Amino acid sequence: MEEKKTFIVLVSTKNYKTEGMKVATAPQVFRVLLLNRPIKDQAYLETEIFKSFFGEDLGKKEFFLEAGSYGNIVEAYEKxxxxxxxxxxxxxxxxxxxLDEYRKVNYRNLFTDEDYFHDAHRYDEVHEVLGENYIFRMRHSLWRVAYEFNNCYLYIKRLFDSGEPLYISTAMPFDDLGF
Structure with missing residues (x-):
């Protein structure tokens, strides 16, 4: 049985063709969109946002977005x-x-002892998101989608606030990139 290849689209403030892959994938300058992701996690949601703007051309064509012109993408992330x-x-x-007192006392009292320990609420954490505090379930990765997506939002917002353009590559085989 042939293994299905994973393809990515590189979203970076640096153009990998002119500046090289090492520069374009340096920390703080890029995002990776996984095409055809079967798991509906934060990576899937990121790809869906970009697909909503670029449609079927995402992964087939390269895009160059001027600095300050991709605020609508940041707004879609926030929405x-x-x-x-x-x-x-x-x-x-x-x-x-x-906050710690609230999590340990008030929030804890929302659950029976069995629910609290069996459903792993003891791993829950308080985090500030969009100026408000939320308690996130942190035990399993699929419980953390909102928390992880907040990190994606902060990342794309930081790219936008940097005042740099955005380069969106064509689809590339993930295994060939050496990540």
Whole structure:
């Protein structure tokens, strides 16, 4: 049986063709979009956002976006993040100065002992997202999609705020890139 190759699209502030792959994939300057991702996690959501803007051309054509011209992509990330946050536990504002106490006492009391330990709520963490605090389930990767997608949002926002253009590559075989 032939193994299906994973293809990626490189989204970077550096053009890998002119500056080289090492420069284009340096920390803080790139994102990787996985095409045809079967798992609906944060990587899948990122790819879907770019597909909504570039359609079937994503992975087939290269794109160059001028600095400051891809704010609509950042807004799409934020909109998706807000949708994901609707399913997360929001910390009431009166507890913002005592988050640890809230998580250990008030939030803990929302569950029976069996639910708390069996469902691994003891691994839950408080994080600030879009100016508000939320409690995220951190035990398993598919429980952390909203938390991980927030990191993706912060990353693309940082690229946008850097004032640099965005280069979007054609599809490349992941295995051939040497990551």
């Amino acid at each position: 998706k993040l807000r949708t994901l946050l609707e399913d997360e536990h929001k910390v009431p504002k009166e507890y913002y100065d005592k």
